[in-house]
Amino acid sequence: MAPQRRAGSRTPESGGAGAGARAEERRRLSSGVKGSVQKDSRRKWLKVAFLLSSAMLGYLLSGSYLLGEDGVTEVLAHQGESLQYKFIEVPCSEDYDSHKRFEGCTPRKCGRGITDAIISREEAERIRRIAEKGLSLGGSDGGASILDLHSGALSLGKHFVNMYRYFSDKVHDTFTEEDFHLYRDVRQRIQQKIALTFGISSSSMYLTKPTFFSRINNSEAKTAHDEYWHPHIDKVTYGSFDYTSLLYLSDYTEDFGGGRFVFMDEGANRTVEPRAGRVSFFTSGSENLHHVEKVHWGTRYAITISFTCNPDHGIGDPVLT
Template identity: 40%
Template structure:
């Protein structure tokens, strides 16, 4: 890279760092990624830093709504932002090493490989095969609990006339995803304990603007706090199987910080985590075209809420734990 170009890239890097720190609001700290290390002496290292800035600036910017935007372009390094945890609801016992005072909003790409995503998509389609909700709106599948909910109501998937049967390869990929996510959330937030909990599900939303929800519960786009809905949720995790702007339009995830929302566009294989309390109100916008798939999963600091029957072979036919 020519030296004038490096200088320009450096100036751009400084400007971006300045813009970033001036946007840091309400006690939040933005992580200074490797690009802010302007003290690196060698020209070669500076060139690498400048390149990282250029790549990263492709994937982040400002959204139409005026807030920050994490685009659906691939992130070379995770996008991260620290938040101060809101006080625990009255009566909830604080678990040291799990209810840490500061947690990270963390967005990471290529968390699940293409091959794994294909297996998961196959699994989801199999589990939703009897869905009557393909005219729009959400179909929700809980593989662990064994039910599927579409616009017409709830059905069990392992019982009935034509029970769904997943292969052990499908179960393996599915179970490993949860294990890896739990470990990653612990790593990112420096936690000592964290338990996978239930319920957890995958949602398929077929964009159709003429679709009208039957009940309030079907209006998936409402702002909410995960822990307000389910008090034992402490950490939230999301994995997307399709990409905004390619497979579907709309369906953008938004952290609802007052006056400064952050939009994260789903991308196939993208993983998002954040703590589940009042510090992270969020929503996602209506899907207007195509099909959006998202796994939602939650983790608890309370051992009593650990999901123990996960893939234990009792709920799930045609599955043997030994095969995992």
């Protein structure tokens, strides 16, 4: 006889079905919780990614980096800002080892500096007028004209002439003693700033050649001298150079387009935007490979003033004779 079941008792089958239903319910609840956690996690990561992307986009649009024909360019100094002082140290190259070293002057600390605080815009305008007066006597047929007050070298057509001999009767009508005094004063201030930055004595540095005014426009190059845009290393081009400086006499985007100064580092091009009165200076070795962008419109004025540690390569300040 089959055993009788008591009321309310459960068979193994019915108990198994109930347990299975409860287990399935727990799985659904667990799956829902996990899904909710995963969704919250995804939302958090999406929010973080969005914030990071927005920050990067803002950084890019701020102008700290520009994407140009030469790749990514970091702007070290914008034309519209006035910098008291900025210095970026870079490792020295071995270029100085192939030349005689002068203790207390030959670079052991290398880098590049920028300041708008030692030459005023009013002084820069006065200095530019010196360049304009001198270059009115000549000028290159191509895009780059040079005026060297020290040697008298002046661009004239496709050649150079000695301004003091070629225009001897006009030189005193063109320049004044005050022009040359201002030029010397500016050179001394730049020399002192370089010496202070690199921890050397200004008396151990000597002005060296070539030191010159440049006027650049968008005229087609006629000779190799007009092709100013090629990358180069000052210490390789001019073995006497140890420290190079540039004093800008006109404003990027206002007086001319293009024509920025570009330090060419591995993986990045770092730019200085010219501003009247701005001084950019740097050690002259291959740690500071550089070039100037082509000028697209307008006219760019600057002075290159260079220094050596070797007294044998030193030159005196120009004088009006």
